[in-house]
Amino acid sequence: MSKVDDREIEQFLEKVFDENYEHLHAETGRGITPAMRQLAWEHVRAYWRRMKAVAEKVTETEVRLSLPSQISPTGRQYTIEGVVDVVREGDETIIYDLKTHNPDIVMINKEAYAGQLNVYAHIWQKLRGSTPDDIAIIATEPPAEVRKALQENDKDALEQEMANWDPVVRLNFDQNAVDKCVTHFGQVVDNIENGRFVPPAPEVLGKKKPGQKAPFGTAVCRHCDARFSCRSYEKYMASKGRKKTDVIVSDGSELEAEREDFLETMVDAETGV
Numbered sequence: 001m002s003k004v005d006d007r008e009i010e011q012f013l014e015k016v017f018d019e020n021y022e023h024l025h026a027e028t029g030r031g032i033t034p035a036m037r038q039l040a041w042e043h044v045r046a047y048w049r050r051m052k053a054v055a056e057k058v059t060e061t062e063v064r065l066s067l068p069s070q071i072s073p074t075g076r077q078y079t080i081e082g083v084v085d086v087v088r089e090g091d092e093t094i095i096y097d098l099k100t101h102n103p104d105i106v107m108i109n110k111e112a113y114a115g116q117l118n119v120y121a122h123i124w125q126k127l128r129g130s131t132p133d134d135i136a137i138i139a140t141e142p143p144a145e146v147r148k149a150l151q152e153n154d155k156d157a158l159e160q161e162m163a164n165w166d167p168v169v170r171l172n173f174d175q176n177a178v179d180k181c182v183t184h185f186g187q188v189v190d191n192i193e194n195g196r197f198v199p200p201a202p203e204v205l206g207k208k209k210p211g212q213k214a215p216f217g218t219a220v221c222r223h224c225d226a227r228f229s230c231r232s233y234e235k236y237m238a239s240k241g242r243k244k245t246d247v248i249v250s251d252g253s254e255l256e257a258e259r260e261d262f263l264e265t266m267v268d269a270e271t272g273v
Contacts, residue, residue: 006052013048017041042150043142046158050165051138054096060086065123072186076193080185082120085138094134095121096168103139106169108210113137114171115181122178137169202235 017040025031032040048055067080087094097117099106106113117135125131142150146165149158191197205217212219217236227233 010045010048013044014041017044039147039151043147046142046146046150046162047140047167050162051167054087054138054168057087057089058085058096059088065120065127067119067123067126070182070186072189073183074190076186076189078186078189080119080123080182082116082123084120084124092133093124093130094136095124095132096136096138098138098140100141101137101139102141102143103165103167103169104143105210105212106137106139110169110171111177113169114174115177115184117171118174118177119181119185121173122175131173135171135173137171139167139169199230199232202232202239205232205236206239 021037021040062083063086065082065084070078070080072078082097085096085098087096095117097120099113117137121132121135143161143165145161146158148154149161200216202217205221206215208215217233218240221227221230221233221236224230224233
């Protein structure tokens with residue numbers, strides 16, 4: 001590709017990025033500062049530049065895989081579906097699954113990620129009659145070193161850290177992982193159909209998974225709209241005390257204020273006010 005081609009692609013990506021941001025802003029009512037928005041775009045551009053060689057080899061994008069007639073532990077029938085990207089080079093087939101996660105966390109928790117991708121490889125095998133030669137996670141979140149170089153606009157450091165950054169985490173196909181993951185899917189189906197939506201205990205929300213810098217309740221739950229009706233989250237946040245980065249939930253008043261602020265933002269997004 002020429003430099004002109006690269007520039008045109010990045011201009012197109014930036015246009016799509018802006019359109020997606022505006023759509024999500026209108027849909028969720030959540031926004032970020034112009035500086036954070038620019039930094040987010042820099043992350044996207046860095047990811048594209050790092051993964052361009054792989055992207056140019058992709059022969060099929062968003063391939064929908066379906067495994068029907070699965071039976072849950074209590075006898076319910078359901079279908080497993082997934083979407084993957086496929087690279088074919090000669091006789092070799094590689095299946096990629098994109099995750100908006102840090103590659104280091106994926107590496108530490110390989111088993112947790114392998115189950116789903118193994119199921120996709122299993123479905124591919126059933127549909128196409130051949131086992132993929134390789135399966136891998138593409139972890140799109142830039143590592144801390146890349147983010148720091150982008151934030152500080154340090155071109156030399158960015159060049160070095162970009163070279164060190166490998167978003168592709170390769171996994172091994174394992175039939176046992178397929179069986180385990182399919183069983184788990186069936187259990188989830190039964191829980192949904194039976195109306196069992198019990199959240200983890202507050203103590204669980206306070207624990208960190210391997211590789212995570214923040215406990216689950218901070219890293220994940222704070223971005224869940226259902227947190228406003230979740231007692232576990234409320235108790236977890238109350239136990240954290242007053243911190244600038246936390247939503248305080250001591251007597252319920254702060255939680256109510258956050259809920260009202262969220263609803264007002266949603267109304268503004270819907271009405272255009």
